[in-house]
Amino acid sequence: MITPLPGITETKPGSATHPFPGVFAEVRDESTGEPIEEGQGLLVLTQPWPSMLRTLYKEPERFIETYFKRFGKQTYLVGDAARRDSDGYLWVIRGASTTSSTCPGTVSPRPRSSRRSSPTQTSPRRP
Numbered sequence: 001m002i003t004p005l006p007g008i009t010e011t012k013p014g015s016a017t018h019p020f021p022g023v024f025a026e027v028r029d030e031s032t033g034e035p036i037e038e039g040q041g042l043l044v045l046t047q048p049w050p051s052m053l054r055t056l057y058k059e060p061e062r063f064i065e066t067y068f069k070r071f072g073k074q075t076y077l078v079g080d081a082a083r084r085d086s087d088g089y090l091w092v093i094r095g096a097s098t099t100s101s102t103c104p105g106t107v108s109p110r111p112r113s114s115r116r117s118s119p120t121q122t123s124p125r126r127p
Contacts, residue, residue: 001025001049002090015089023049027084033071036084043082043092044075052076 001023002016009017019025024047027036056063070077081093 001045002092012085012087012089014091015085016092017089019090023047025082025090027082027090028071028075038084038086040081040083040093043078043080043090044071045078046075048076 002019002025004011004017005020011017024045026044026046027039027041028034028044029036029041053063053067056066064073067076083091083093085091
């Protein structure tokens with residue numbers, strides 16, 4: 001959703017660059033909720049986008065609490081910290097939000113099942 005367009009967008013190493021056309025992203029101040037022109041804050045999306053979630057299965061209240069309560073019903077809280085530089089490039093800083101433990105925008109991912117064999121099992125080596 002925040003990505004360079006190949007052959008069009010000049011990139012900066014480590015930067016996500018700019019939102020894809022039709023995606024409206026901002027960096028907001030953690031305490032006031034005001035947009036930040038340059039600096040670090042919370043990443044939000046300010047308009048719906050194609051394939052946006054409508055709810056969480058059997059938990060519509062959790063959906064609102066998690067993604068929309070903090071900055072209002074028109075602003076989707078991504079849950080990542082981000083920084084906007086002087087050229088307007090966005091830098092997503094995952095897990096760096098100081099409010100991640102208290103922020104309603106933080107959703108714990110489901111544990112992934114591992115399909116790897118146990119350490120005691122070995123696969124035969126090919127010659």
